[in-house]
Amino acid sequence: MTDIEPALAPDLKQRLTRQFFYLELWLTARLLPLLIIGRNLESTLEFADGNGTAPYRDIAPGTIASAALRVTRRPWLMRNRRCFRQGLLGYRFLKKAGYEPALHFGIAPGSLDAPLVDAHCWVVLDDQPLISDIMDDMVEIHVHGTANAKAR
Numbered sequence: 001m002t003d004i005e006p007a008l009a010p011d012l013k014q015r016l017t018r019q020f021f022y023l024e025l026w027l028t029a030r031l032l033p034l035l036i037i038g039r040n041l042e043s044t045l046e047f048a049d050g051n052g053t054a055p056y057r058d059i060a061p062g063t064i065a066s067a068a069l070r071v072t073r074r075p076w077l078m079r080n081r082r083c084f085r086q087g088l089l090g091y092r093f094l095k096k097a098g099y100e101p102a103l104h105f106g107i108a109p110g111s112l113d114a115p116l117v118d119a120h121c122w123v124v125l126d127d128q129p130l131i132s133d134i135m136d137d138m139v140e141i142h143v144h145g146t147a148n149a150k151a152r
């Protein structure tokens with residue numbers, strides 16, 4: 001670190017942090033089906049909460065959201081649960097950036113009699129939807145995380 005000028009050190013640290021963020025996000029997106037297989041919803045949400053550290057504090061919420069959407073565009077597995085993948089990843093990495101998001105879940109009441117329930121999830125930060133949003137025919141049934149979803 002002594003060979004690097006002091007003015008360049010913060011920039012280098014930010015670039016490395018951003019590169020580690022993209023790498024961890026990509027790996028987590030690819031491994032997510034294996035990481036949550038056999039877990040119930042409660043255990044899956046505990047996984048999404050992470051370990052409480054915030055190594056990506058300098059990354060903006062919009063950057064995290066767009067990266068989570070981009071990395072889930074062409075899923076290898078869990079193709080029919082795209083919003084769930086995007087929601088879990090967005091929520092997890094917003095937490096790792098020091099924010100307090102909320103992960104919302106909803107269902108379409110008309111699908112309750114169908115063999116497959118129509119469900120959806122989305123991420124809210126500062127009372128604004130950040131990743132996806134509630135659909136018109138959905139009824140919110142659960143919110144995981146900070147109720148007000150305020151940034152730190």
